[in-house]
Amino acid sequence: MKIGLFGFLFVMWILIIIGGGILVTILGPFSITGYGDFDWILTSGFKAIFAIILVIIWILIMSKLKNWIFRKELKF
């Protein structure tokens, strides 16, 4: 059980690092141009939506992983 929790923590950590890599390599250099003064708003909006999607994916993965790691113990 406790090893399961340590494993769960470790996977959370790995997912944070991978998520950070995606943000820096894909989201960081991304910019929308051609809309004049609205460029920065559109770019920021896209980055915000992309970041929120990443967080939702992170939550879904963690939720599935929780059920998988603790399937024996989670009788409740």
Next chain:
Amino acid sequence: MTELIVPAIISCIVAFFTVYVMTPSLIKFLRKRNFSVKDVNKKEHIMIVRPGGPSIIAGIITSEIVLYIFFQSNEILVIIITSSIAFVIGYVDDRKVMGGWFKPVALVIAATPIILLGTYDSNLSFPLFGSVHIPVLYIGIIIFMIPITGNTINSIDVLNGVASGFMIIASFSLSIALFILQNYEMAIISLPLGFVSLAFYKFHKIPSKIFPGDSGALTLGGMYGAIAILGHVEIIASVALLPAVINSFLFLTSVKRIVEHRKIKGIPVEHTEDFKLKATDDKTAPVTLVRLILASGPLSEKQVGHAIFKLAIFSGILAIITAFMTGASI
């Protein structure tokens, strides 16, 4: 670096002894006014006084004022103001139980001094990959960070000594990370949080003489969140906090709404005949970190606390590794 040693030592001594000296008087004061709650995890009918928030905030304010005399930086002012606002919000909840949304929404106010005084950097640093410049999105991170850290620490304050003990481990891990990243001034500004928690743990550890209450937990969590933003160590701070994050994550994914824990009908943990803690089979009860630790069998309150501390040490080590990885880029 050497000129920072004297203020660091003085502020740590002030932080520790303010709480250490003030808390016994606070316990007497609260006992006289009968500000106490039943310790539900004890066989005997034991009443414990609360909240310990006033001595915690006193330790933080006095030690940070000492640092302000030396450094005169806006970061110290922000730490004092943010922690104080978090304390007031928690104290209101201590005196009158508010709805589930009160603390997360009200704690947004505690984040505003960071924005108003401009003491943040819009670059979010990640381990190995470097940083990303997100000026607008970063404001959102500031607004969410303080409510998340405040409520996360509050949510783990379920057993004797756990919130303060957990905060000792998480905050010292964060201070070590700041030293590794050579952000010495912020590292020193962050040290009082660990020493305040250490002094309070003396009275909060099992068997508790005082509970921190919402005012204590939100003050500790609010200051932790502010350090994370001001020190540009948001990701490292999140890693050090992972066991508490898991607790909030498990709670929210099982309850599926933001709700005050006192209003949950299902009981996640019950007691055996010898008063050990035991996970219930109640499907309506929220899944929590304690319930998950107990899923393999009953444990004493002390054993559960130690299991949480082991997880905190593990995530603290991961946070320090993350700091080394943040310093090195691919």
